[in-house]
Amino acid sequence: METQWAKDFGAKCAGAQINYQGVGSGAGIQQLGAGTIDFAGSDVTMKSTEQAAANAACGSTAITMPVTAGGVAVIYNLKGLSAPVNLSATTLAGLFQGTIKKWNDPAVAADNPGVQLPATAVTVFYRSDASGTTQVFTGFEKAVAGSVWSLGTAKTVNWPTGQGAKGSDGVTAGVAQTAGGITYAEVSFAKSNHLPTAAVKGAGSSFSTISAASVSSAIAAGFTITGIGNDLAGALDYTKMTDGYPISTVSYAIVCSRYKDSAKGTLVKDFLSYAVTGGQPVAESLGFAPLPAELVSKDQASIAAVS
Amino acid sequence: MAAPGSVLASRRVRRFESFRAITAAAALITLVLLLAVAIFLVVKAIPALRADTASFLTAKGWQPDSTPPVFGVAALAFGTLLSSALALAMAVPVAVGVAVFIVEYAPKRIASWLGYAVDLLAAVPSVVFGLWGVVFLIPRMTGFQHWLATRFGWFPLFADPDGQTATASRSIFVAAVVLAIMVLPIVAAISREVLRQVDPALKEAALALGATQWEMVRMAVLAPSRAGIAGGVMLGLGRALGETIAVALVLGTSFAINWHVLTPGGNTIAANIANYFAEAGPTGRSALIASGLVLFAMTLFVNTVARTVIYRGAVRRGGDR
Numbered sequence: 001m002e003t004q005w006a007k008d009f010g011a012k013c014a015g016a017q018i019n020y021q022g023v024g025s026g027a028g029i030q031q032l033g034a035g036t037i038d039f040a041g042s043d044v045t046m047k048s049t050e051q052a053a054a055n056a057a058c059g060s061t062a063i064t065m066p067v068t069a070g071g072v073a074v075i076y077n078l079k080g081l082s083a084p085v086n087l088s089a090t091t092l093a094g095l096f097q098g099t100i101k102k103w104n105d106p107a108v109a110a111d112n113p114g115v116q117l118p119a120t121a122v123t124v125f126y127r128s129d130a131s132g133t134t135q136v137f138t139g140f141e142k143a144v145a146g147s148v149w150s151l152g153t154a155k156t157v158n159w160p161t162g163q164g165a166k167g168s169d170g171v172t173a174g175v176a177q178t179a180g181g182i183t184y185a186e187v188s189f190a191k192s193n194h195l196p197t198a199a200v201k202g203a204g205s206s207f208s209t210i211s212a213a214s215v216s217s218a219i220a221a222g223f224t225i226t227g228i229g230n231d232l233a234g235a236l237d238y239t240k241m242t243d244g245y246p247i248s249t250v251s252y253a254i255v256c257s258r259y260k261d262s263a264k265g266t267l268v269k270d271f272l273s274y275a276v277t278g279g280q281p282v283a284e285s286l287g288f289a290p291l292p293a294e295l296v297s298k299d300q301a302s303i304a305a306v307s
Numbered sequence: 308m309a310a311p312g313s314v315l316a317s318r319r320v321r322r323f324e325s326f327r328a329i330t331a332a333a334a335l336i337t338l339v340l341l342l343a344v345a346i347f348l349v350v351k352a353i354p355a356l357r358a359d360t361a362s363f364l365t366a367k368g369w370q371p372d373s374t375p376p377v378f379g380v381a382a383l384a385f386g387t388l389l390s391s392a393l394a395l396a397m398a399v400p401v402a403v404g405v406a407v408f409i410v411e412y413a414p415k416r417i418a419s420w421l422g423y424a425v426d427l428l429a430a431v432p433s434v435v436f437g438l439w440g441v442v443f444l445i446p447r448m449t450g451f452q453h454w455l456a457t458r459f460g461w462f463p464l465f466a467d468p469d470g471q472t473a474t475a476s477r478s479i480f481v482a483a484v485v486l487a488i489m490v491l492p493i494v495a496a497i498s499r500e501v502l503r504q505v506d507p508a509l510k511e512a513a514l515a516l517g518a519t520q521w522e523m524v525r526m527a528v529l530a531p532s533r534a535g536i537a538g539g540v541m542l543g544l545g546r547a548l549g550e551t552i553a554v555a556l557v558l559g560t561s562f563a564i565n566w567h568v569l570t571p572g573g574n575t576i577a578a579n580i581a582n583y584f585a586e587a588g589p590t591g592r593s594a595l596i597a598s599g600l601v602l603f604a605m606t607l608f609v610n611t612v613a614r615t616v617i618y619r620g621a622v623r624r625g626g627d628r
Binding site for chain 1: 368369370372373441442445446473474475476477555556558559560561562571572574578581582583585586587588589591
């Protein structure tokens with residue numbers, strides 16, 4: 001995502017070069033703290049120790065702000081169904097924890113009245129590598145399915161069933177190869193593998209398919225800023241995402257509020273301004289979702305203070 | 308004439324001395340590197356080992372960044388050894404067979420082509436084997452794995468208690484097949500060179516005594532080459548133990564000690580490092596380095612044991628004569 005922004009931004013402003021390396025959120029935050037990079041993109045906010053390290057490296061407060069929204073799609077492989085399968089949070093918990101073993105299980109049928117479901121066995125594919133996607137999916141399940149979900153929430157959990165595969169491309173390829181397969185990944189992987197995505201019901205009362213609009217409205221409902229002042233770090237409350245697609249999250253940029261090199265500060269500022277305005281449609285074309293307008297205006301106020 | 312001769316001689320001595328110094332330095336650098344790696348691993352591993360609330364050597368899960376951190380290397384070490392052992396069991400007979408065929412049986416032209424092909428296989432990057440395993444091999448292994456599980460399920464390794472082999476299974480077995488293909492060229496190439504070194508007089512003597520070609524190969528070619536072939540197997544084992552990305556791509560990771568090699572799951576130390584490094588926090592990174600230390604120790608141990616066995620074997624055979 002940020003790689004595309006960096007490229008587009010470089011193309012628009014001659015002389016500005018931003019080198020963005022996709023290394024994973026953990027490594028990004030660590031390198032920011034070590035002072036080897038000037039800003040980081042991350043799926044998660046910083047822990048207090050990481051914040052302290054980043055502040056020290058910046059020589060000023062490091063601030064976090066959401067720059068894009070994204071949904072985690074539930075991708076499956078079932079032939080002969082005309083509409084997307086409906087799955088509630090508790091049904092998903094049953095599927096991913098191995099208590100629902102066949103697709104025509106009563107729990108799945110209850111979510112899909114009138115649909116002739118096949119008796120295909122369920123094969124779960126989960127991420128074998130540590131991933132923010134797993135964190136989001138398990139976070140949603142833990143919040144919404146409650147006690148039915150026993151695996152907790154983390155970048156890796158101990159899955160009781162199914163098999164692991166590396167990366168979003170790996171799990172999606174696994175599902176594509178396996179009739180009855182199911183996984184969670186960014187929606188772009190479903191599209192590239194021509195696989196359907198489920199309509200999901202979270203805390204709300206209706207099933208929602210994943211789209212840029214439905215993810216944005218879920219973020220508008222479920223994202224609360226917890227940071228102080230210009231720091232826009234926030235928390236997601238999946239139980240509040242009653243509107244839109246409920247397995248949604250935001251990605252952050254972490255920057256210094258004041259750069260030692262003022263030219264660098266201006267560049268970061270311009271890049272972020274581009275990201276939250278002109279960059280949003282680009283994000284959408286890559287399978288991310290635009291931020292709700294309210295967050296964009298808060299971002300712009302925070303960006304204006306960066307120097 | 309005596310004076311120039313002695314100058315020449317002393318030059319030669321000097322050259323000899325400097326050459327010896329260079330080789331000694333090369334040997335020393337290797338040792339220093341090994342020591343530096345060991346020290347790095349130990350120093351970086353200590354924080355995680357201190358923070359671990361489970362027993363690092365016997366616990367099976369891997370949650371080093373949770374609070375409290377809980378992780379252990381047991382399942383990883385088990386999977387590493389099991390997949391490598393299986394890979395060697397598949398690769399070594401084929402590799403030695405290829406080497407014997409190239410050296411003893413094949414017509415010259417076929418032999419040289421086959422030799423190139425084997426060397427080429429060794430040059431394929433491991434990520435290519437991994438991608439091939441994921442995209443091509445896994446779906447095509449389903450039938451064979453299921454057949455093995457239903458026909459030979461009575462054999463504990465091939466048991467499939469939960470009926471998981473009916474669909475594509477990312478198992479230790481598939482990973483071992485990929486590893487076997489990667490190990491094969493190494494063992495085959497070294498075995499071929501070792502077999503080539505066999506004294507032709509020995510072979511002719513065997514044939515002259517009335518041995519058939521097979522008996523000649525067995526007694527005059529394979530028997531004296533045993534130590535050399537074992538050396539090749541050790542190099543292959545080293546590659547199998549440390550193989551990272553191909554295994555990470557192919558294996559359906561789980562953190563359990565599971566002898567059923569056809570069912571999905573299993574994990575290795577190297578693959579686990581590849582899977583978790585990018586997203587690991589400070590404790591997570593240190594924990595991965597600690598697991599690297601275990602792999603390092605395992606490789607050293609396996610090598611030492613294998614060398615001792617080969618050495619003893621050589622001594623005993625020498626004594627028999």
